[in-house]
Amino acid sequence: MADSQRLSDMLVTVNPTNGEEIDRYPYMSDSEFDTTIQKCHEAFLNWRHEAPKERAEIIKKIGEGLKARKTELAQLMTKEMGKLVNQGEAELDLCIGICDWTAQNGPKELNNEEREIPNGGRGIITYSPIGVIYGIQPWNFPAYQVVRYAIANLMAGNGVLLKHAESVTGSGLMLEEIFRDAGLPENLFSVLRITHDQSDKVIAHKLVRGVTLTGSPSAGEIIAKKAGEQLKKTVLELGSNDAYIVLEDADLENAVKQCVTGRIFNNGETCVAAKRFIVVDAIYDQFRDAFVKAMKDIKLGDPMKNESDLGPMAREDLRDDLHDQVRKSVENGAQIACGGEKPTQRGWWYPATVLEDVKPGQPAYDDELFGPVAALIRAKDADDAMRIANDSRFGLGGGIFSENRDRAIELAEKYFDTGMVFINGFGLAQPNMPFGGVKNSGYGREHGGFGMKEFVNAKAINVMG
Known part of the structure; x- marks a missing residue:
């Protein structure tokens, strides 16, 4: 006592x-x-x-x-x-x-x-x-x-x-x-x-x-x-549960690279991280295969060593809460494409994880996953992708991947209901640009x-x- x-x-x-x-x-x-x-x-x-x-x-x-x-x-x-x-x-x-x-x-x-x-x-x-x-x-x-x-x-x-x-x-x-x-x-x-x-x-x-x-x-x-x-x-x-939209004319290699970085940066514990990945049907399978492979290759390791890609989560309760969100999403129809298992080693580790078949009613769709878990969502086309992106109570950041920059800027300006939008890349903050959100963000x-x-x-x- x-x-x-x-x-x-x-x-x-x-x-x-x-x-x-x-x-x-x-x-x-x-x-x-x-x-x-x-x-x-x-x-x-x-x-x-x-x-x-x-x-x-x-x-x-x-x-x-x-x-x-x-x-x-x-x-x-x-x-x-x-x-x-x-x-x-x-x-x-x-x-x-x-x-x-x-x-x-x-x-x-x-x-x-x-x-x-x-x-x-x-x-x-x-x-x-x-x-x-x-x-x-x-x-x-x-x-x-x-x-x-x-x-x-x-x-x-x-x-x-x-x-x-x-x-x-x-x-x-x-x-x-x-x-x-x-x-x-x-x-x-x-x-x-x-x-x-x-x-x-x-x-x-x-x-x-x-x-x-x-x-x-x-x-x-x-x-x-x-x-x-x-x-x-x-x-x-x-x-937030920021949505990153991948359109049919995206540079696929760059989109995969940036989306992986956006999900695992800071061990996935970032308010303005990429969390929901909304990919149009025309290139969904290609993106999915490359993205899952890249996430499987992420190395958990000592955060003091430069060869590590992903360190531990900050607290045990945070790690356990994240795993519970994964479990509940799977119970409600999501599929684990990689990761999703809680390591048994000392410390509060969690692997890079990808969930597919993510839909409303699952924590992976509705809530914020504050750790290295990605929600992969298929959209019919650009309009459907934007609808899904805005189908959230949050509105901090988001991203668009498209080689048509003018179109991407128009989508960001007129339709994306967030405080920040990143085009063809992942970003956190810039000293000379406003930072903040809308809605529950x-x-x-x-x-x-x-x-x-x-x-x-x-x-x-x-x-x-």
Whole structure:
């Protein structure tokens, strides 16, 4: 009982390759997190008056700090959640790119705008920071999920709090250290080591002005309700079951390569991953044979070694939930083309898996498969493929493979009901392009200047004479 009580007072990180404990971190008391919020607010009161150009210089240095400690942080992320270490390094390259783009473009994105108003008056629109922004972030991209919202809000002049997933607590604390070492004012970016009940108190705290969450739709519903009860704005980036459409005129070799990458990248644990593969009847069999062969060739292995294609899933419960989704899909008519068996070795491994005959009523069609399981769906033609793609409660990303780029762009622009579409490739995020979804995939946008204006006061100053 004593050991159980001691563990309940600690955040515990565990290596998913072998199930062994990495470290423990004490939870904050209510008074400790209240003090942290107070100090973040006090730091904000000064930071908001720093010129955007001065903020940009520190954000640039944060990127330099991430670059200097890239190997160290990538290895820690791999130990904590199992991603391939080279993909962890690529994640940090994206984070560095976000810092660089924000530092270069942030000041002009936040410039005042002037407009004429009736009777010869002068209108000024200014983007004023609002205060402390609270971020609740998941484990699958331990650095990127944080950098995505934190850098935009720091650029805007806000203070930032982070509740990271328990399993990547060490990564969150290293980011806090990197931000501080780059010259960011003390307490302006702070990690909260808190429980879910304490998190509710943070949302309700009078000094917290906005809440952003990356997580599941069910978590989004809870957080949006709690923040809405406090009349606080939210940005939600939730799950998805992104559809990648392969049309008759697609480059088949490229489509297979990109679709395999899109399904197994980050061990398949990516909100904007390719998950449903909708292939028109004319080339279905060709695509299916090549895709299944490529997925069979994926090598499970030590994520610290470059020859591995796929590491373990982040937690045992996540692996078991995924296997249960596969089992239920098969019970409802899906067929396993490859994979689908839970390994018996230590750690939380799952093989690259392809399900065929996927139809409504199966988890593989209706829900998000957050792991290396692909749902293969046959469509009659392009119109049918788009219908199936949009037959989802989610709408984060999606893809189209076609050699007719103009047609693909038209389909993406006019018919694909998602926040992002990738044509003839698989992608995650670009620092200069908006990131976010529709429907049950959430609302709000990050990157490309959009994130800087989610939590600001677009203030109208009317000069009448």
